[in-house]
Amino acid sequence: MRTTLFSVLLFLTFFLFRSIHAQEGPNLKFGKVTAADFTLRSPVVDSNTSAVVLADIGSSRIEGNNKGWFSLIHKRTTRIKILDKKGFDAGNVSIDLYVSPESEEKLSDVKGITYNLENGTVQQTKLDAANIFKEKQNRHWTSRKFTFPNLKEGSILEYTYTIESEFLFNLRPWEFQGEYPRLFTQYTVYIPEFFQYVFLSQGYVPLKNTKKDVFKNWSVSESNGTQATEHYSLSGYETQNTWTAADVPALKEEPFTSSLHNHNSKIDFQLSQYRFPNAVKDIMGNWITASEQLLKHENFGAEITRPNFWLGDVVKDVVPAGAGNLEAVQALYAYVRDHFTTTQSNGFYISDQTTLRDVYRKKSGTAAEINMLLIAMLKQRAITADPLLLSTRSHGWANPFYPLLERYNYVVCAARVDGKTYYLDATRPRLGFGRLPIECYNGPGFVVSAAPKNVNFEADSLREQKTTLLFLMNKDDGKGLEGSFSSTLGYFESYKVRDQLATKDMDAYFKEIEKGYSFPMKIFDTEIDSLKKFDYPVSVKYKLSFDTGGEDLIYLNPMFGEAVKANPFTSAARKYPVEMPFTMYELFVLNMELPKGYEVEELPKSTRVMLNDKEGTFEYIVSSSGGRLMLQSKIDIKKAVFQADDYQTLRDFFGHIAKKHSEQVVLKKIKQ
Numbered sequence: 001m002r003t004t005l006f007s008v009l010l011f012l013t014f015f016l017f018r019s020i021h022a023q024e025g026p027n028l029k030f031g032k033v034t035a036a037d038f039t040l041r042s043p044v045v046d047s048n049t050s051a052v053v054l055a056d057i058g059s060s061r062i063e064g065n066n067k068g069w070f071s072l073i074h075k076r077t078t079r080i081k082i083l084d085k086k087g088f089d090a091g092n093v094s095i096d097l098y099v100s101p102e103s104e105e106k107l108s109d110v111k112g113i114t115y116n117l118e119n120g121t122v123q124q125t126k127l128d129a130a131n132i133f134k135e136k137q138n139r140h141w142t143s144r145k146f147t148f149p150n151l152k153e154g155s156i157l158e159y160t161y162t163i164e165s166e167f168l169f170n171l172r173p174w175e176f177q178g179e180y181p182r183l184f185t186q187y188t189v190y191i192p193e194f195f196q197y198v199f200l201s202q203g204y205v206p207l208k209n210t211k212k213d214v215f216k217n218w219s220v221s222e223s224n225g226t227q228a229t230e231h232y233s234l235s236g237y238e239t240q241n242t243w244t245a246a247d248v249p250a251l252k253e254e255p256f257t258s259s260l261h262n263h264n265s266k267i268d269f270q271l272s273q274y275r276f277p278n279a280v281k282d283i284m285g286n287w288i289t290a291s292e293q294l295l296k297h298e299n300f301g302a303e304i305t306r307p308n309f310w311l312g313d314v315v316k317d318v319v320p321a322g323a324g325n326l327e328a329v330q331a332l333y334a335y336v337r338d339h340f341t342t343t344q345s346n347g348f349y350i351s352d353q354t355t356l357r358d359v360y361r362k363k364s365g366t367a368a369e370i371n372m373l374l375i376a377m378l379k380q381r382a383i384t385a386d387p388l389l390l391s392t393r394s395h396g397w398a399n400p401f402y403p404l405l406e407r408y409n410y411v412v413c414a415a416r417v418d419g420k421t422y423y424l425d426a427t428r429p430r431l432g433f434g435r436l437p438i439e440c441y442n443g444p445g446f447v448v449s450a451a452p453k454n455v456n457f458e459a460d461s462l463r464e465q466k467t468t469l470l471f472l473m474n475k476d477d478g479k480g481l482e483g484s485f486s487s488t489l490g491y492f493e494s495y496k497v498r499d500q501l502a503t504k505d506m507d508a509y510f511k512e513i514e515k516g517y518s519f520p521m522k523i524f525d526t527e528i529d530s531l532k533k534f535d536y537p538v539s540v541k542y543k544l545s546f547d548t549g550g551e552d553l554i555y556l557n558p559m560f561g562e563a564v565k566a567n568p569f570t571s572a573a574r575k576y577p578v579e580m581p582f583t584m585y586e587l588f589v590l591n592m593e594l595p596k597g598y599e600v601e602e603l604p605k606s607t608r609v610m611l612n613d614k615e616g617t618f619e620y621i622v623s624s625s626g627g628r629l630m631l632q633s634k635i636d637i638k639k640a641v642f643q644a645d646d647y648q649t650l651r652d653f654f655g656h657i658a659k660k661h662s663e664q665v666v667l668k669k670i671k672q
Contacts, residue, residue, distance in 0.1 A: 028055045030077055030160050033115045033122055037156060040081060044181040044249040051087030053182040054079040054156070060172050061190035064234070067166070068222030070195075074172045077160040080180070084153050090180060091148040091157055096141055098170050105165040107144050112159040114148045125150035127159070139352065169283065171197060171269040174243070176205050178264065182248040187267070192218065193237045196273040198284065198402065203265025204575045204644075205245050212240040243267060255568040256578045258442060261396035263576035270404060290403035291452035294387075299349040301448065303356050304376045304387070310357060311380045319381065325417045328381050329424075330433050336374045336426040342367050345427065348389055348411035367427040368411050374426045375413050384416040386449040388423065390457065392439040393581075400444040400454060412436060414447050414455075430498040432535040438462070438492050438581050459640035462582035464490035468562055472592040480547035481595060487540045492582065494538035498531060510542065517561050521546045548595040554667040558604075558622065558631045562588045563661035569651040578650055580640040590631040594667065600624045601668035607660060611653045612646060615639050618653065620660045629665060 037054070045052055058076040065071040080090050093112070097105040112127030132146045148157045163172070174187035191197060201207075218234040251264055272284040285293075295301030318335045319328045341364040348368045350356075356373050359365035365373070371387075378385035389408040391398040398407040413424040422434045431437065441457045472483035489497065501509060506528070514523045522545045529539040548554055557563065569578075594600070609618045616637040623630050635657060642650050 028057060028077060028079065030111065030158060031113065033079075033113075033156055033158065035117055035120060035122055037115075038081070038117045038154065040083075042181065042183050042247055044183075044247050045083075049087075049181060049250070050084050051080055051082050051090040051180045053178070053180050053185070054081055056182060056185040058172070058174060058186070059188040059190070062168070062192055062195060064218040064220035064232075065166070066221045066223065066229075068220060068230075069166070070168060070192075070218075070220070072163075072165040072168060072171060074163040074165070075160070078158070080157045082151065082153060082155045082157065087180070088151055091151045091155075093146055093148075093159060095144045095161060095163070096137070097144065097163065098165065098167050099140055099142055100167070103166050104142070105163050105167065105170070108162050108164065110144070110146075110159070110161045112146065112148060112157070114150045115156040115158070116150065116152055117154065168195065169271040171271065173266055173268040176207060176243070176245045176265040176267075177203060177248050177251045179250060181250045182245070184244075184246050185248060186242065186244045188240060188242040189269070191239050191241070192216075193239070194274065194276050195271065196275055198270040198272045199241075200268040200270065200399065201266070203263065205248050205265035207265070208244045210242045210244075212242075213237050214240060252571075254571060254574055254576075254578075256580050257576075258393035258579045259396045270402060284402060284404075287403050287446070287452045287454070290405065290446075291448045291450075294405075294448050295450075297349075299352065300372075300387070303350055304372055304379060308356065308376050308380060311360075311377055314360070315377055315380045318377075325381075325383055329378060329383060329415050329417055329422065332377045332381070333374065333424050333426055333433055336370060336377070337429065337431065339363060340365065340370050340373070340426070342370055342427040346409055348387070348408055367425075370427050371411055371413050371425060374424065378413070378415055386414045386447050387411050388414040388455070389446040389448060390440050391442055391444075393442045393579075394439065395442075397442065398444045398446070403446070408446065410440065412440065430495065430502065430534050432491070435491070435535075441581065459579065459581055460583060462492075462640070463585065464492055464582045465585045466490045466493065466587070468586075468588045470560055470562075470588075470590045470592075472590075474593050474596050475545070478596040480545065481592070482543065482545040483592075485540075485542050485544055489538050489540065490582075490584070491537055494530075494536075497528070497538050497540070498534070501528070501531065513542075517546075518557070519546060548598075550669075552669045553601065554595065554598060555664045556667060557662070557664050558590050558592070558629065559588065559633065559661050560590065562633075564635075564654065564657045565661070567651065567655045567658045569647070569654055574644055574647040576644055578642040578647060580637070580642075583640050584635065584637050586633075586635045588631070588633040590629070592629045594624070594627050594629060597670055598667040599670050600629065600665065602666035604660065604663040604665065607656075609653060609656050611637065612649055616653060618657050618660075622665075633661070 040052065042052070056078045058074065060072055060074045062070050063073055082088065082090060095107060097107060110129070110132060114125040116123045127146060127149060132144055135143045135145055137143060171189070176182065176185050214237065216236065216238045220232045220234060221229050223229045245265070248265070251260055253260060270284055272282070274281040274283065295305055315332065319331050323331065343364055343366055345367040347366065350369050350372060351366060354369065356369065356376055359369045359373050375385045375387060388411065390410045390412060391408050392410050395409040396407070415422045415424060423436050424434065425431060425436050425440070428437055436457070441459045441462055443456060443458065445455045445457055447453050447455060466487065466489055468487040470483065470485050472481045475482050506526070510523055510526045514521055523542045525543040527541040529541070530536040531538060603624060604622055606621045611617065617634070619632065619634040621632045
């Protein structure tokens, strides 16, 4: 590294950029808290706020080190006020550090102070270094954790630390928003001109970005063992970027949110290139190089690209004689799904010192290992099968433009048969062929192969359909109604029912349905179709019977437990998109004979409401004639993701559904 780098540094050329003065932050000095600092006023703090970040200020710069290269120096100072006991979690701090077999990030200058205002005087309780604990997360990350001492309601917490890192790819990201409101947050990054980073920003908080270019000298040294240490002086322009935000509201979890990671206002960095004259080196690479490296990786592609002849007899035993390619894929998928147990779902690498032969012998493994075993089996059958990297909904979006592997956390199989690609996940019992779990529909996916490609898995592409029919007639004794209920569920609701009945007695399942009615109901002759046919939707059927009583007036909700009971969108406003897991179509039909001796006194009005013209429809059509009551309720929503601008329209739409579904039919006893 030394010879290549410093031979080109003699010929450095420099670039001049415009200079803008950075905004000055608050006068924050660690260890200097006054009684006045305990008085809090901010438009983003309300009665629900349990803690508030008074200031969060950080910086990252690249400096020369004594190993012939450069290091990242990251510094952070944070001040938090605790408002009530619910905010005590803010007193638990975790600092993540990257580790490799050769080196690890170093944490230093850790200081923490708890301030309490007692009789008008600020009292300090300092963090004891002995109370900072180390915890291993995985092979690449460790944490240093501590809890503030003497924590009380009203306390101010303050901590500061420095991280020195030799991993230039790990330029620290910065979050401008989080669980608690932030009154002031600022991040400054200093980047020499010979390192190129891609800036990846997201979120809805307005940031003030200022930029300044300064001509600077860097000192780098390197020891040559017994020889004298070599010293180098480098000169060039350094770009100083500062991002600032003030009075940032807390980011709150709302219904139909895939992951708050997708909507948090933050900025990430990806090292893309070293740029020295005569020595330009790409670091980030592209989809082709990323795929090539993954296919060679001992904990990924090496396990499926090697011959794996030991699988030959296994495949021969599983696949029926004379089966075509599609039948073979179906058989192998069902075999792996039904005979292997998943021990862990997160991650796409095979565990260290684990082979697919180990997974087969134990009949268990991580989700990655089980799906890679399926790929290896398909390859033994000479079927095109490749790993497909995904990021699940709770993990956040993958980047569609750059091969940022840390953005993925899941791998499934992409099998190609007769010109059609089937996406398979063999880790979920009772999941049908060609189906993926609902959490996989989260945008970009990356097929790792000799000809890599990006594919998209959007929630808008999923359609969940449910049809429910209820027929009721008078009992022979005229003291109530009886009839039949039949509901054909959507695929994912069917999957949920199958999962429930894998651990629950069917009688208990129907008992819960029986209790779900708002009046005494008897259910009998129960039946569930296609429970073991995983490729088909489930149908729930039963007979039902109930008494109507002899009151002069009967108040009856004609949705019979199938109503949308409440508007899921309770917040008055929303700053980020609504992300439903699928589009939906729900049809409920009631055909009911009026109880003997009763007539309709009051009937809800029929209605039809459109959502954004053609994006959705709600129909509620009710009528009564010939001694019968008929109702049809239809909800048809043709898209799953709605931008924040559509939130109020969507909220009003569901509010109308919930209100209509709560309306009752009034039946009046006929006077003789």
